[in-house]
Amino acid sequence: MRAAGDDHNTGEVGIKDVAHRAGVSIGTVSNALNRPDRVSADTRARVRAVIDELGYVRSESARQLRAGHSRIVALLVLDIGNPFFADVARGAEQAAREQGVGVMMCNSAQDVEAESLYLSMFAEQRVRGVLVTPADTTGGSLASFRRHGIPYVFVDRVVDSHDSCSVSVDDVTGGRLAVRHLLEGGHAHVAYVSGPANLAQCEDRRVGARMATEEAGLDAEALTVLETDRLDVASGRDAGARLLGLRPRPTAVFCANDLLALGLLQAVFDAGMRVPEDLAIVGYDDIEFAEAAAVPLTSVRQPAVRIGTTAAEMLLSETEGEPDHAHESIVYQPELIVRRSTLPRRS
Amino acid sequence: MRAAGDDHNTGEVGIKDVAHRAGVSIGTVSNALNRPDRVSADTRARVRAVIDELGYVRSESARQLRAGHSRIVALLVLDIGNPFFADVARGAEQAAREQGVGVMMCNSAQDVEAESLYLSMFAEQRVRGVLVTPADTTGGSLASFRRHGIPYVFVDRVVDSHDSCSVSVDDVTGGRLAVRHLLEGGHAHVAYVSGPANLAQCEDRRVGARMATEEAGLDAEALTVLETDRLDVASGRDAGARLLGLRPRPTAVFCANDLLALGLLQAVFDAGMRVPEDLAIVGYDDIEFAEAAAVPLTSVRQPAVRIGTTAAEMLLSETEGEPDHAHESIVYQPELIVRRSTLPRRS
DNA sequence: ACGTCCGCATGAAACGTTTTACTAGAGCGA
DNA sequence: TCGCTCTAGTAAAACGTTTCATGCGGACGT
Numbered sequence: 191m192r193a194a195g196d197d198h199n200t201g202e203v204g205i206k207d208v209a210h211r212a213g214v215s216i217g218t219v220s221n222a223l224n225r226p227d228r229v230s231a232d233t234r235a236r237v238r239a240v241i242d243e244l245g246y247v248r249s250e251s252a253r254q255l256r257a258g259h260s261r262i263v264a265l266l267v268l269d270i271g272n273p274f275f276a277d278v279a280r281g282a283e284q285a286a287r288e289q290g291v292g293v294m295m296c297n298s299a300q301d302v303e304a305e306s307l308y309l310s311m312f313a314e315q316r317v318r319g320v321l322v323t324p325a326d327t328t329g330g331s332l333a334s335f336r337r338h339g340i341p342y343v344f345v346d347r348v349v350d351s352h353d354s355c356s357v358s359v360d361d362v363t364g365g366r367l368a369v370r371h372l373l374e375g376g377h378a379h380v381a382y383v384s385g386p387a388n389l390a391q392c393e394d395r396r397v398g399a400r401m402a403t404e405e406a407g408l409d410a411e412a413l414t415v416l417e418t419d420r421l422d423v424a425s426g427r428d429a430g431a432r433l434l435g436l437r438p439r440p441t442a443v444f445c446a447n448d449l450l451a452l453g454l455l456q457a458v459f460d461a462g463m464r465v466p467e468d469l470a471i472v473g474y475d476d477i478e479f480a481e482a483a484a485v486p487l488t489s490v491r492q493p494a495v496r497i498g499t500t501a502a503e504m505l506l507s508e509t510e511g512e513p514d515h516a517h518e519s520i521v522y523q524p525e526l527i528v529r530r531s532t533l534p535r536r537s
Numbered sequence: 538m539r540a541a542g543d544d545h546n547t548g549e550v551g552i553k554d555v556a557h558r559a560g561v562s563i564g565t566v567s568n569a570l571n572r573p574d575r576v577s578a579d580t581r582a583r584v585r586a587v588i589d590e591l592g593y594v595r596s597e598s599a600r601q602l603r604a605g606h607s608r609i610v611a612l613l614v615l616d617i618g619n620p621f622f623a624d625v626a627r628g629a630e631q632a633a634r635e636q637g638v639g640v641m642m643c644n645s646a647q648d649v650e651a652e653s654l655y656l657s658m659f660a661e662q663r664v665r666g667v668l669v670t671p672a673d674t675t676g677g678s679l680a681s682f683r684r685h686g687i688p689y690v691f692v693d694r695v696v697d698s699h700d701s702c703s704v705s706v707d708d709v710t711g712g713r714l715a716v717r718h719l720l721e722g723g724h725a726h727v728a729y730v731s732g733p734a735n736l737a738q739c740e741d742r743r744v745g746a747r748m749a750t751e752e753a754g755l756d757a758e759a760l761t762v763l764e765t766d767r768l769d770v771a772s773g774r775d776a777g778a779r780l781l782g783l784r785p786r787p788t789a790v791f792c793a794n795d796l797l798a799l800g801l802l803q804a805v806f807d808a809g810m811r812v813p814e815d816l817a818i819v820g821y822d823d824i825e826f827a828e829a830a831a832v833p834l835t836s837v838r839q840p841a842v843r844i845g846t847t848a849a850e851m852l853l854s855e856t857e858g859e860p861d862h863a864h865e866s867i868v869y870q871p872e873l874i875v876r877r878s879t880l881p882r883r884s
Numbered sequence: 885a886c887g888t889c890c891g892c893a894t895g896a897a898a899c900g901t902t903t904t905a906c907t908a909g910a911g912c913g914a
Numbered sequence: 915t916c917g918c919t920c921t922a923g924t925a926a927a928a929c930g931t932t933t934c935a936t937g938c939g940g941a942c943g944t
Binding site: 885886887888889892893895900901903904906907911 | 915916917918919920921922923924925926927928929930931932933934935936937938939940941942943944
């Protein structure tokens with residue numbers, strides 16, 4: 191706008207420049223910004239005007255230093271490429287914005303080392319709090335994080351500890367819903383394509399799946415478990431190849447994740463099989479791409495955005511004064527969304 | 538913080554506690570951390586030991602205040618749900634980590650207001666720099682951001698200005714490749730499903746598409762343009778419905794985005810049409826889900842991760858001393874990945 | 885007219901680092 | 915012994931805010 195080189199001190203303008211120019215003290219400027227009621231209407235206006243004129247921007251570092259903590263919460267997810275976490279992030283961001291705090295989203299990529307690196311960084315930043323989907327199932331990196339006194343909330347991971355809140359979804363029920371649906375569709379031999387078994391989510395879903403077969407009076411043979419290293423599309427393709435080699439071959443598959451399911455779907459198509467006629471598939475998360483798949487995927491929906499908002503709200507309430515904050519664990523119920531990939535074999 | 542029971546630490550330990558306990562001055566502790574060579578081996582060891590013992594963690598706010606800028610770069614993307622941007626983020630994160638700086642990823646969701654809100658926040662944070670995919674095509678919010686003196690790099694957006702670097706992909710060529718491929722496949726009437734026309738990417742791809750039809754000696758009628766509000770799956774479905782109503786109906790579609798293409802694919806399937814026999818589809822970005830779609834999608838690949846790393850490197854080099862930094866605009870070339878969704882009509 | 889309270893504004897003291905200027909001593913050549 | 919350099923360490927000054935303890939008139943109640 192103003193190309194005239196009048197104020198060449200770019201970004202250097204501090205609160206004292208404003209004070210000087212407005213003919214008031216530093217403290218008054220600060221008050222005009224933070225407690226407008228303690229300052230008379232016309233000085234307030236004058237200060238505001240000077241601020242605009244000079245393009246003054248508060249230094250968060252200085253505010254933080256004084257306050258002892260920042261206005262940022264961190265969000266550490268397992269996989270930034272998983273749309274489920276993108277939704278969680280959206281929710282968290284929205285809830286955080288309402289309180290004027292920013293969200294810093296980082297990706298541990300299921301790597302324990304990266305996770306602990308990020309946690310140290312958060313500690314140095316004195317972030318207001320951390321939303322974390324832990325990769326380290328032993329809880330080691332978080333145990334050492336706790337001593338910093340920074341509150342954190344577990345996301346998508348139920349936790350019995352009384353040191354923190356958690357927001358999660360009942361994964362056992364989710365697995366049970368999925369497999370019960372398949373059994374009701376007439377399938378007698380189901381495969382469970384799991385991610386890394388040390389992720390609690392995967393394990394819980396397996397337990398639920400097993401529960402469903404038991405309730406149907408089937409024995410352990412009825413549920414074949416295929417484990418994969420990662421919860422992504424490539425692993426799904428890989429699992430698909432393995433699945434096709436199984437004898438007897440299951441007629442239905444429950445995947446721990448929609449990414450796995452999509453990869454598997456692709457592998458199965460490539461092998462010339464039809465879904466759901468030759469193989470029924472259920473995914474998990476109900477990401478957008480599940481419905482958009484050419485054979486729309488039956489999936490267990492988790493309220494991802496809701497999880498994000500709830501987690502952020504809990505975290506903020508924990509830090510926001512709220513002296514009587516009691517840690518709680520919220521567990522949402524999943525919902526089975528039936529689509530074409532599991533149309534019943536016989537109607 | 539005066540929890541009576543917990544007498545020791547909890548984040549309260551500062552550099553002076555370390556200094557006192559180790560029997561040295563504050564400055565020496567600082568030196569032991571930042572310039573280990575200026576301190577004798579055994580005091581250094583002693584300081585290190587005390588740091589571990591007390592669980593001391595540097596306060597980034599204080600460091601920033603002194604340094605004048607933070608160790609964080611911001612990444613502001615158009616759509617956090619688009620896997621393309623997830624890849625860009627991965628790249629940026631990786632490059633940043635090598636220099637010990639963190640990445641703060643935020644989502645403007647194509648909303649100009651959110652964008653400018655985030656930019657102010659970045660200014661307050663005195664971030665080291667900003668990687669931005671602008672939603673405001675007029676460049677307004679960035680123009681006012683410039684006066685803060687914080688360097689920024691345009692991502693996925695070519696820019697002729699000499700005030701900043703940019704990393705992008707030649708979208709005109711991308712559009713041209715896509716449509717030329719379709720024309721070579723024997724299609725004479727092609728539709729272009731565009732996102733919001735005020736996004737430069739969409740517009741450039743349209744120009745490229747038009748260029749291809751012209752090169753083939755076709756007139757403007759040969760390219761029907763359908764515009765959508767957003768670059769997501771839902772809009773793709775919507776466009777699919779509109780497309781099916783067109784008379785004469787195009788035999789091939791080029792989508793500005795894989796998300797659009799996937800939505801369109803779904804709509805087309807639902808209408809009982811076959812791909813590519815009844816309709817050929819080309820997407821853009823070559824996200825993972827493009828290959829994983831039941832009809833693997835031909836797509837124009839952009840080196841997303843590379844874009845992220847390059848952008849971050851440019852940004853960091855601009856801030857990292859480098860007094861003779863000359864702004865440059867890197868333009869990558871896109872690559873057409875042919876898959877089943879465009880198998881030639883007659884072989 | 886006197887004490888009192890109130891509304892506004894002020895100066896100075898934090899907050900926790902990094903960095904600069906300085907010192908005390910040691911080694912050393914002349 | 916003197917001067918010189920070198921090493922290891924120190925004290926103090928920033929950095930830009932917020933907040934606390936004051937100050938200073940003037941309006942108010944009596």
